[in-house]
Amino acid sequence: MAEAMSQNRKAAFSLARHSTGMIASVLFLAPIVWTVLSTFKPAQEARQPPLPPWPTTGFSVENYQTLNTFGDGLWASAQNSIYVSVMTVLLSVLVSVLAGYGFSRFRFPFRDFFFVLILSTIMIPFQSILTPIFLVLTRLGLHNTLTGLVCVYVTLQLPFSIFMMRNAFDAVPREIEEAARMDGANNVTMLVKVMLPLVWPGVVTIALFAFLGAWNEFLAALVLMTDQSKFTLPVMMTALQSGRFGAIDWGAVQAGVTVMMVPCLILFLALQRFYIRGLMAGAVK
């Protein structure tokens, strides 16, 4: 009798837990799903309120096609975004792996000063130094170039990624290095052949954060990219949504938002382990 009671209570608890979980999940996922489904409506239908969210007058990719007709087209901005994000990933990985290795394995003058200097930039909001960054880029001839934007994004990534990489190198036992050095490995071969395979997870984590940061950044891109042919996706889509290209085409806005969201969602789902790891490293420090 008592056993049956506790069985019942367990089932009731489980039911309550899963219904709460399901409802909350639906609430969090609904806006994303709603948008993605709505993009496949014909342009005419996409102008109406999305009730129901799925296409009712036939499946269509018209919204994605019209996106390419605004300004230089969606594809041009997407290319800019891809270029900026990929370059930010490559450069910030290169710079932080070198710096992480340097800070972890060598004792040179001003080492601690440089490390604290790089880490302390995280305290200063970059929003407050955008004007001088604009002037510095102009002086360097990088004004209104994607390369200039990449330099800014890489710099913003450095405190997090150098901190991550130094910790990753610190965790590699020194015996491994000494053994390799006995075999005649110099510093560079040591780093590439011996150390890099061991700190690989850290590299994936900083690459993921660099990509998401660069892909999603808005304010710096808005301020620094004044020429429409240099717009990244967020800036381009905001121009479209503000009616800069005539009447606002909400179907096209949804299609653009989908193009902006999907790479982030796919990368996160594929590399979730590394993302949470980066978050923990930030949280535990």
Added chain:
Amino acid sequence: MTSITAASAPARARRRVGVSRRQWVGLLYVLPAVALVTVFFVIPLGMTAWMSLNNWPLMGEHAFIGLDNYFAILRDNRFWNALKFTAYYTVVVTIAIFAVAFPLAIFIERPRPLTNLYRTAFFMPAVVGFASASLLWSWLLNVDSGLFSPAAFDLGLTEKKVNLLATFQPAFWSIIAMVVWKVAGFTMIILMTGLQSIPQDLQEAAVIDGAGPFARFRAITLPLMRRTLALALILSVAGSILAFDQFYIILRGGPRNQTLTAVYWIFNQSFVSFKLGYGAALSMVLLVILVALSLIQLWLLRKPEGLD
């Protein structure tokens, strides 16, 4: 810390030249990073301070005017209004985020069936960018083509389609809803790490001692989560003080300039009115606030004494 390194390195160099040269190579490894941070952070930071003491138009010569920009800030009611609004937004949104994220963190803390699925679902909006999320919600909130007003009208909740973005209250709370949707999953994960670090036997011992769930939460969970709570709090507060994307994209600072945030005002002064010197002075004010916040953070996150 710096002085110790600087003093001990030459001492070692005298003893073993070979080793020391090998150590100096480290400087080459960190050089690209130091160069980037110098050119794109330290120099701009110094320039902000210098520009704030100048009348600095976009074109033409700039002129040193001492503290005049700062005196102008004291009289700039619209900046103080923006700062006041930013503070109000920060308090409201932080409370709202925690009110959603804390229950979620408790919900997903322990591994049970489907927990991973729920955790991923709650977290999904956090990986979407603020700009994408704002564009998405600007559509959902649109009076004609959006979701909320037409749905409320169709369900008979309102007599006509209400433009949610036309007046302050509904516009403000719409932004709060959007930010909570986007950020709660992130805060949840941070709080979860704190919950998971509490030893299970401590809770069990308290149960044996007859402590109820509320007493356990107050006496065990909260104190042991101090550092995690402080971190989540500071991240939320710092992020909210710097809010820009959602107010620019969804509201353009409206209705009637009531939702201009501090960063938005600096953006307007610097890149719309091109008063670069004045914008720099405003930036210095923002910077001081954020640095003060970071120092509070370091103090709150200090390791408990005796540990470390």
